[in-house]
Amino acid sequence: MSAPSVVPGPIPSDAETADDVVNHFYYPPDPFKAVRGEGVYLYGEDGKGYLDASSGTFNLTLGYSHPEVVATIREQAAELIHVTSKFQSRAVNSLVGALSEVAPAGLTRVHLKSSSGSDANEAAIKIAQHHTGNPDVISLFRGHLGQTMAMINASGAAFRRAPFPAQLPGVVHVPDPYCVRCFYKQERETCGLLCVERINDFIDFASSGRVAAVILEPISGNGGNVVPPDGYLEALRALCDERGILLIFDEIQTGFGRTGQMFASDTFGVSPHMLTFGKGLGGSGMPIAGLLTEERLTGLEGHHINSTFGANVLASSVAVKTLEIIRRPGFLENVRAVGAHVMDRLGEMAGRYGFIGDIRGRGLMIGMEINDADGNPDAAFTNHLASLGMDHGLLLRTSLYGFGNVLKVRPPLVMTMEEADVMCDRLDRLFGDAR
Ligand SMILES: Cc1ncc(COP(=O)(O)O)c(C=O)c1O
Structure with a gap:
């Protein structure tokens, strides 16, 4: 990004309305x-x-400034805004309870100590590496998994990595199920889901041979709203189970009703081994993110996947309200x-x-x-x-x-x-x- 063309002067006291204040933004707003x-x-x-x-x-699942979200924020702020995520609180406990009720089959544990979706995806990969002892991660072309250093590498677009000389190793990107513009030039009726089958070749010939996880968005949001064909996610789950790889669904865009069910996992009828969430749980924009995991994947100590603003009490109270509204008849x-x-x-x-x-x-x-x-x-x-x-x-x-x-x-x-x-x-x- 080029430097601002105007050198900013001192910020005037009425900075909020002053034209000059835009020159203090790192990027042009x-x-x-x-x-x-x-x-x-x-x-x-x-x-x-x-x-x-x-x-x-x-x-904004519930749109801008949903009245019940506004009321919840007022009530919760008067009671407690923040407490270290080491302690329990009414709002966080209610959220863990509500999330475990709506979680896809097999996902019994809730981790809330993330500040953002990128952070939650990194936490899921840390859990996968810790559990399997393997370093590599498979992700899809065009996938968007976040903007931290690790997540730009895990995401499936070179333009995200282009400005930065240092890269993090260990990610193998594979073609996504973009049937309209199929990488393998197949027709859906006869392809036999080649895009899943070929992942075996990527594992055998392009990875270190030690793959911890496959991470993908069930519908690739930024990648073009790519909806997988029938059977794709089932086949991917079967491949992961066969090869001892953990399947992680990034439901940061697809979660909390976006696809017409609570999770895309429900829409497609396939459960992953872990599921990350963020965005829509905040109802009208409160920052909250985390992950759901199978019971057997516990064991990584909490302090390894922790963040100051994680399990935020105010945001959790709004998340509880958001889930309550989504679950209404x-x-x-x-x-x-x-x-x-x-x-x-x-x-x-x-x-x-x-x-x-x-x-x-x-x-x-x-x-x-x-x-x-x-x-x-x-x-x-x-x-x-x-x-x-x-x-x-x-x-x-x-x-x-x-x-x-x-x-x-x-x-x-x-x-x-x-x-x-x-x-x-x-x-x-x-x-x-x-x-
Ligand atoms: C599918 C998906 N995963 C991860 C992220 C990263 O979330 P965050 O911006 O909260 O770090 C995003 C954000 O756009 C996203 O759309």
Whole structure:
């Protein structure tokens, strides 16, 4: 990143509103300044409501400033905000209890001492290395597992590693199940899940021969909303079991109702040996992350996977409230129904706008490919659409991962049918304008 072109002066006392303050940011911030949020809408200084089709950073399960989250924060803050994670507290104990109730089959233990998703993934890999005594990790092309030094190496995109001369060894990246643009140039009907079978070759010829874990997102979020074909996750689980490798699902994006079930693990009917979570558990944006693991994987002492802000009491109280709301009758049904409706409307738009390619997803984790006239990924036009979205009152995100041509549609899970129609109407007008 180049240095700011303007040398900043001293910060004035009214720094919050001063134009000069942006020159003190390490990176140039977006000109949009958020003022407040409510439900699926974010409001800027212009007073206009932008419908957030990407739930902040895919983490606002309950939308902006959900009233029950706000009330929980008020109550909990008055009682206790922080205590060392060495001690128990009402909020953290309730969260451990609630998480163990909703955990996929076999995952009995909860670890909450992480501050972020990257941190939780590192903790899972530490547990896998400690348990197996093996160093290597297998991950998928295009996967995004976080931004710490270890996680940029584990993630499946060279651009993340390019600025840094030092790399951490021990990760073998393998082709992802991106059927629409299959690495092995196969057709799904006849491929026999070659992308799983070939992982054996990577283990035998490209790894150190000692693999601790396979880590992947059940639906690759930043990688292009890549939904695995039927049988993929089962086959991967079988391969891991056969070879004594631990399977870790990174459910940091897919967890807590995003795919229409509590976890993608439930949506696909496959349990991993460990599952990491973060993002959506914070309801309206409280920072919380951690992992679920099988009983047999306990044994690594807590101080090896610990963080000052881990098991944060305030965030845990909100997480308990978030889980309570997700588990209310009708919540997940609404996610599935609204998601199906949005898919239908996008499908209808695809018939009218030739640049819309494959539309894929589960629940409210939807992605749409944007292609050129020859059907090839058109990243420039995708980015153009995302930025033009603001003019249509829409917040849209793309990704540098993969081919950069997937518009992500991942609104807050509290979205109503009416709001879904507003979002789709705005998308329709945006596409019409941009054509
Ligand atoms: C699938 C996935 N894993 C891990 C992470 C890293 O989480 P965090 O940003 O909280 O470190 C992210 C963040 O975008 C993510 O989407």
